[in-house]
Amino acid sequence: GAGVSQSPSNKVTEKGKDVELRCDPISGHTALYWYRQSLGQGLEFLIYFQGNSAPDKSGLPSDRFSAERTGGSVSTLTIQRTQQEDSAVYLCASSLGANPYGYTFGSGTRLTVV
Amino acid sequence: SQELEQSPQSLIVQEGKNLTINCTSSKTLYGLYWYKQKYGEGLIFLMMLQKGGEEKSHEKITAKLDEKKQQSSLHITASQPSHAGIYLCGAATLNAGGTSYGKLTFGQGTILTVHP
Numbered sequence: 404g405a406g407v408s409q410s411p412s413n414k415v416t417e418k419g420k421d422v423e424l425r426c427d428p429i430s431g432h433t434a435l436y437w438y439r440q441s442l443g444q445g446l447e448f449l450i451y452f453q454g455n456s457a458p459d460k461s462g463l464p465s466d467r468f469s470a471e472r473t474g475g476s477v478s479t480l481t482i483q484r485t486q487q488e489d490s491a492v493y494l495c496a497s498s499l500g501a502n503p504y505g506y507t508f509g510s511g512t513r514l515t516v517v
Numbered sequence: 518s519q520e521l522e523q524s525p526q527s528l529i530v531q532e533g534k535n536l537t538i539n540c541t542s543s544k545t546l547y548g549l550y551w552y553k554q555k556y557g558e559g560l561i562f563l564m565m566l567q568k569g570g571e572e573k574s575h576e577k578i579t580a581k582l583d584e585k586k587q588q589s590s591l592h593i594t595a596s597q598p599s600h601a602g603i604y605l606c607g608a609a610t611l612n613a614g615g616t617s618y619g620k621l622t623f624g625q626g627t628i629l630t631v632h633p
Contacts, residue, residue: 407559434619445521445605445625446560459620494559498619506550506621508559 407509424480428497441491521624529630538591540606548609555602
């Protein structure tokens with residue numbers, strides 16, 4: 404596609420429920436990143452996929468968070484047993500190769516846990 | 518780990534005024550990226566700086582990376598309401614081999630409001 408597409412754009416969920424956030428990167432982009440932006444905070448790195456390499460999961464805040472990237476394209480970020488502190492905007496970005504010069508961000512998914 | 522501190526955290530200016538946003542790193546910067554974000558939207562890439570002393574301009578926005586490569590400034594000349602948004606600086610991360618790879622560390626952002 405022309406840009407990075409994220410869905411849903413908004414998600415309200417009850418505490419304790421699981422949620423799945425989807426990111427569809429630009430076609431051909433080998434690198435895909437997930438970031439989280441909380442109120443008053445900058446962007447917090449979550450996870451990074453580069454080609455067929457093992458993902459860098461160093462930013463995932465707890466084992467309730469997981470992500471996968473199928474076929475080197477679409478990625479799904481899953482949050483299990485959501486907590487109120489998980490409320491944030493989840494941003495996905497993709498780039499051609501590992502150089503962040505070519506980052507393109509999606510519009511994000513605003514997650515609200517009530 | 519590298520930390521980026523942006524100042525000010527928020528800025529309100531009158532249209533036509535000049536302004537500067539600073540980004541200070543706790544470590545040497547090997548790639549400094551400036552992005553702009555509007556509410557409800559993703560981040561828009563503005564500029565990338567790599568060399569000490571480097572300066573780049575795009576329309577009325579100029580970014581500099583100081584010689585010691587630990588601070589960058591973003592300067593907007595004759596601000597307009599269209600400049601309003603959140604400005605974020607991001608720093609490239611080096612892997613064990615000293616090569617930059619895709620992960621960026623971001624500052625907390627500067628919220629810019631421009632009154633007409």
